[in-house]
Amino acid sequence: MTKAEKTKEFIIARAAPLFNKKGYAGTSMSDIMKATGLAKGGLYGNFESKDEIAALAFEYSYNQLKEDIGQKIKSKKTGVEKLQTILQYYKNYTVTPSIEGGCPLLNTAVDADDAYPFLKKKARLALQEMLGSLQHILKKGIQEGSFRTDLNVKKEAELIFAQIEGGIMMAKVLDDVTVLNRLLESLRHRMETEYKNHP
Template identity: 55%
Template sequence: MFTKSDITRQSIIEKSAPIFNTKGYNATSMSDILQVTGLTKGGVYGNFSSKDEIAVEVFEYSIGKLKDALRFKVKKENTAKNKLFAILSFYRNYSIKPLTEGGCPLLNTAIEADDNLPFLKMKAQKALDELLGSLEYIIQKGIQTNEFKADLDAKKEATLIFSVIQGGLMMSKLSDDPKILNNLLEGLKNSIESQYLN
């Protein structure tokens, strides 16, 4: 059962998430958080010790939404190939229709936290490892069930797929052109069809 404090805390996280994901950590001020939550400083600091703590919780919340949505799409499919295709389909038009306001929380956080926010970089690294691990698991399962070729390097292929998705997403956002990402996703799909299957 949730306490009033739990509900307030979760509300702060959910309402702050779009600001952090759109403006970034450095550009998000406590005034922004107070404005969007409608709370006083005491109301926010009664639930969080600092902006850093809010940022970490916001990232966990946003990346959790992403992982849950991906898991939901993947679980509907029965074959490794279709699970990979479900992931590619999930990211189609993602640069203009992201799941979370402001775009991909992993990409946004990784770029901003790389050099000067070690506490957020650590969280982004963990999320990256989990997403790569899930991709690798799907490919490995495809190899084990003889759906995919035995000589595939599951770890290498998972890294390639995710790098192309994230790179395409960055390029599409920067260029305001969703076709860049979509064309890369189509290329990955063709590659899976032609190089993975037995």
């Protein structure tokens, strides 16, 4: 890795939590200067704009989340265990998030919406990847004979994701993590009752 690449990586690592906590509009170049200890020239010497930093900062935070969950589910053998691990991962998430500022996908999706199309595009790709991973896990459960063969994996992946992210949003707004935990528990119950393959 060259010195320039190392500097770029350092800037992104320091800027990522700022964007994840304060959003695009709430994060200024002077905030990034303060977090990195670099002058404006040092930032613009490595990046063309704040947009470029914000896009890479989202990728950095999202990849952190992906790696974190990935490490935990990789060791699990079955689709059922993998899904249970995901639900366990998000328990108490708003109180003890794995990434500073909470879920980068939820934060960026809400922040970007129609105001910042370049961020919305990044969030869309991340969402599609997350839904694809959930579908893959559900299909694995079907192949293993744990889940019903007629389970609509697309629909269930959307439901799981929406319930987790909705739970995080509600728990944050209400300052009450039990809301999220109850929704996770209802997903667990759904998995144990609705998904089960009864021979």
